[in-house]
Amino acid sequence: MITKRIIPCLDVRDGRVVKGVNFEGLRDVNNPVELGKYYSNCGADELVFYDITASFEGRKLFTDILTKVASEIFIPLTVGGGINTVDDFDRVLKCGADKVSVNSGAIKNPDLINEAAQKYGNQCVVLSVDAKRVDGSFHVFLNGGRVDTGMDALKWIEDGVKRGAGEVVLNSIDTDGVKQGFDLEMLKAVNAIVKVPVIASGGAGSIQDFVTLFKEIPDVSAGLAASIFHFGEVKIDDLKKTLRDEGISVRL
Amino acid sequence: MIAIIDYGVGNLFSLKSSIASIGKEAVVTSDKSVIDSADQVILPGVGAFKDAVEKLRSRDLFDFVKEQAATGKPFLGICLGMQMLFDKSFEYGEHEGLGLVPGEVRPIEGVIPANLDIPHMGWNALSFHAASGEAFAESPIFKELKEGDYVYFVHSYAAFNCNKNLIATAEYGVPLTAAVQNGNVYGTQFHPEKSGEIGMKILKAFAEL
Numbered sequence: 001m002i003t004k005r006i007i008p009c010l011d012v013r014d015g016r017v018v019k020g021v022n023f024e025g026l027r028d029v030n031n032p033v034e035l036g037k038y039y040s041n042c043g044a045d046e047l048v049f050y051d052i053t054a055s056f057e058g059r060k061l062f063t064d065i066l067t068k069v070a071s072e073i074f075i076p077l078t079v080g081g082g083i084n085t086v087d088d089f090d091r092v093l094k095c096g097a098d099k100v101s102v103n104s105g106a107i108k109n110p111d112l113i114n115e116a117a118q119k120y121g122n123q124c125v126v127l128s129v130d131a132k133r134v135d136g137s138f139h140v141f142l143n144g145g146r147v148d149t150g151m152d153a154l155k156w157i158e159d160g161v162k163r164g165a166g167e168v169v170l171n172s173i174d175t176d177g178v179k180q181g182f183d184l185e186m187l188k189a190v191n192a193i194v195k196v197p198v199i200a201s202g203g204a205g206s207i208q209d210f211v212t213l214f215k216e217i218p219d220v221s222a223g224l225a226a227s228i229f230h231f232g233e234v235k236i237d238d239l240k241k242t243l244r245d246e247g248i249s250v251r252l
Numbered sequence: 253m254i255a256i257i258d259y260g261v262g263n264l265f266s267l268k269s270s271i272a273s274i275g276k277e278a279v280v281t282s283d284k285s286v287i288d289s290a291d292q293v294i295l296p297g298v299g300a301f302k303d304a305v306e307k308l309r310s311r312d313l314f315d316f317v318k319e320q321a322a323t324g325k326p327f328l329g330i331c332l333g334m335q336m337l338f339d340k341s342f343e344y345g346e347h348e349g350l351g352l353v354p355g356e357v358r359p360i361e362g363v364i365p366a367n368l369d370i371p372h373m374g375w376n377a378l379s380f381h382a383a384s385g386e387a388f389a390e391s392p393i394f395k396e397l398k399e400g401d402y403v404y405f406v407h408s409y410a411a412f413n414c415n416k417n418l419i420a421t422a423e424y425g426v427p428l429t430a431a432v433q434n435g436n437v438y439g440t441q442f443h444p445e446k447s448g449e450i451g452m453k454i455l456k457a458f459a460e461l
Contacts (some may be wrong), residue, residue, distance in 0.1 A: 001376065001377065001423050001424075002368075002372065002373075002374050002375070002376045002405075002422075002424055003374060003375045003376065003377075003402065005374050005375065040448065045374070045375055067265075070265060070266055070269060071269045071272075071273075072269075072273070074266065074269075074270045074273065074445060074446060074447070074448055074451060074452065075404070075446060075447075075448050076404060076406075076443075076446050093263060094265065095265070096263065096265040096266050096269070097263075098263060098266070098446060120298070120299065121298050121299040121300065122371070122408070123298070123371050123373065123406045123407075123408075124298070166371055166373070166406075167373065195369060195370055196369055196370065196371070197369045197371070197373050197374070198369075219367070219369075221369060221373070221374065222374070251375040251402040
């Protein structure tokens with residue numbers, strides 16, 4: 001039986017892992033290779049690296065780090081941040097990424113999804129969406145939740161999957177950084193419309209939040225979080241043991 | 253030395269690194285003389301079946317790969333590389349495969365229960381199988397594993413009608429082909445190079461065949 005995946009997300013700037021509350025106030029946490037190894041050893045099912053560097057030099061640092069991570073850690077690696085072209089896919093895949101996550105790059109140019117899926121396969125293209133409630137519907141946001149695109153998130157996700165995205169990361173801006181649990185309502189709405197795996201992101205504050213996630217929405221494929229793992233508030237092996245005890249299938 | 257056949261598809265960096273991590277040498281190459289001199293050969297692959305077969309053909313490697321398998325040296329197909337071992341695939345049309353393992357590749361859609369996601373993506377447990385009619389004997393590539401060990405899958409197509417060569421399945425509503433063996437030719441639908449410690453045990457066992 002397929003297991004529910006637990007995925008730590010590492011935001012990387014200038015070669016260092018950072019994480020902010022509500023995407024603001026970034027803090028250095030740890031070395032990406034060491035942290036990645038630590039997570040892999042304690043049972044993380046995949047790792048996600050987001051490159052939040054703006055500069056060319058920083059980007060080079062990121063691919064160097066990625067190469068090191070991929071040389072030493074043999075679980076699936078997803079890379080996101082600054083992916084605007086098929087060449088960007090190529091750049092990170094060559095350094096050992098398995099999946100590439102697109103967000104604003106796909107909003108600006110939706111054909112990026114089609115082109116990348118055709119070239120590398122649907123399984124390689126992850127559509128990452130930052131969504132927030134606006135006037136009773138879910139809107140797609142840009143720039144870490146500061147800019148409302150006005151786009152309907154459900155329509156965008158449906159379109160992205162039709163274009164060839166093989167997986168969806170749904171990050172609720174409403175619950176992100178609040179640590180009161182995942183956005184179950186938003187996740188249910190997304191799961192109802194797509195057939196590809198959906199990864200829940202934003203809002204995990206405790207082990208119980210993951211239990212609730214997988215019990216309330218059995219269709220959700222994975223739970224993603226950052227700071228609770230980076231600051232040791234939730235240990236991945238403890239989390240997976242609890243999930244198993246609650247009858248949720250996990251890899252242990 | 254293990255030759256990883258480079259024919260322009262897939263993430264070969266991880267595969268090469270994972271073999272290095274178990275203390276074995278791997279060379280990523282499309283050079284026939286290098287492949288021929290290798291002790292073991294790996295055929296990797298991701299993406300679409302038709303494109304991959306065309307790429308093998310355009311590098312004049314299609315028949316050469318069959319010849320390599322026929323030498324009797326250990327040969328491993330991974331993911332799409334495993335699917336290419338079969339007679340044919342029905343991924344967007346009907347396409348001829350390498351014919352090294354009897355069977356065919358078909359979509360999992362319509363086979364698995366409708367409520368399950370496609371692709372079959374994530375960690376799933378292996379159940380070992382005996383080739384039909386024979387007493388169960390664990391495949392040598394699984395010698396360090398135990399039943400129920402988890403490996404990483406990502407695929408929307410799977411091999412069917414290959415019971416005779418089936419050595420492992422994974423349950424996804426129905427049992428799906430996870431690994432096959434036909435003599436010296438092995439295939440894994442999952443990615444050992446992405447399956448952590450369990451995957452390294454499989455690669456090590458293969459490298460020591």
